[in-house]
Amino acid sequence: HNTAFQHLGLPYLYLPFAVAPSSLQAAIQALPALGISGINVTLPHKEAVVSFMDQLTTEAQSIGAVNTICQQEGKLIGHNTDGIGFLAALERERSYTVQGKTLLLLGAGGGARAIAVQLALAGVRKIVLANRTTSRAEALADHLHRHTPLPSCLVVPWDGQVLADLLPEVELVVNATSLGLEGRGALPIPPDRFTSQHLVCDIVYRPRITPLLHQAQQQGAQILDGLEMLLYQGALAFQYWIGEEFPLVLVRKVLRKALETEAKQ
Numbered sequence: 001h002n003t004a005f006q007h008l009g010l011p012y013l014y015l016p017f018a019v020a021p022s023s024l025q026a027a028i029q030a031l032p033a034l035g036i037s038g039i040n041v042t043l044p045h046k047e048a049v050v051s052f053m054d055q056l057t058t059e060a061q062s063i064g065a066v067n068t069i070c071q072q073e074g075k076l077i078g079h080n081t082d083g084i085g086f087l088a089a090l091e092r093e094r095s096y097t098v099q100g101k102t103l104l105l106l107g108a109g110g111g112a113r114a115i116a117v118q119l120a121l122a123g124v125r126k127i128v129l130a131n132r133t134t135s136r137a138e139a140l141a142d143h144l145h146r147h148t149p150l151p152s153c154l155v156v157p158w159d160g161q162v163l164a165d166l167l168p169e170v171e172l173v174v175n176a177t178s179l180g181l182e183g184r185g186a187l188p189i190p191p192d193r194f195t196s197q198h199l200v201c202d203i204v205y206r207p208r209i210t211p212l213l214h215q216a217q218q219q220g221a222q223i224l225d226g227l228e229m230l231l232y233q234g235a236l237a238f239q240y241w242i243g244e245e246f247p248l249v250l251v252r253k254v255l256r257k258a259l260e261t262e263a264k265q
């Protein structure tokens with residue numbers, strides 16, 4: 001965001017604030033008095049801030065979490081750009097339409113919920129959920145049934161053979177876990193079962209091309225890395241805050257260079 005502000009010559013700064021859960025309400029309610037136009041909210045506060053908002057967007061209400069707050073004339077408006085940012089990356093970077101598609105979603109945390117809700121609202125035909133803790137996947141399925149018009153949702157075991165057998169019925173695969181990275185354990189999905197019918201996405205962006213994406217690409221699948229989701233959700237937040245077009249191409253270039261430098265260290 002600071003790169004964007006500098007590029008556009010805008011008098012803003014993007015700064016981190018460490019806020020303890022016990023101080024969250026006071027920090028949020030101080031935004032108008034401090035003249036802060038907007039903030040991002042990260043874990044563990046995304047759900048807790050919902051009750052402090054004056055207004056919620058449809059996405060934030062359906063997801064049950066806020067990651068972007070806009071302060072407008074003393075009113076606090078809660079957005080969630082995680083899911084809509086992911087959808088925008090699919091549509092604009094891969095010309096991909098989710099309507100009528102079947103999604104295999106690995107994971108059931110906050111990122112998975114944002115993506116699942118947004119794609120359900122956008123018209124996916126079916127979502128198949130797999131998570132190491134089955135009860136969390138079942139809770140997400142229940143949330144989707146209650147808050148979205150999703151026609152079909154299936155929870156399956158965290159099992160390689162089960163997932164392999166499902167892949168021919170699936171067009172879109174999203175890993176919303178940290179598994180597959182060094183030291184984090186392996187994903188159960190067999191990489192040799194991907195084909196050209198699949199678009200495989202990973203919300204992790206360190207490294208930009210994760211082992212999952214590398215393996216899927218080798219089998220002829222399309223891929224989308226987590227950096228694109230980060231960029232598009234950030235671009236939306238930027239536009240909500242100040243109403244200016246986000247210099248996405250420039251910021252992508254800066255972020256990629258930073259990640260490449262980090263990887264060499």
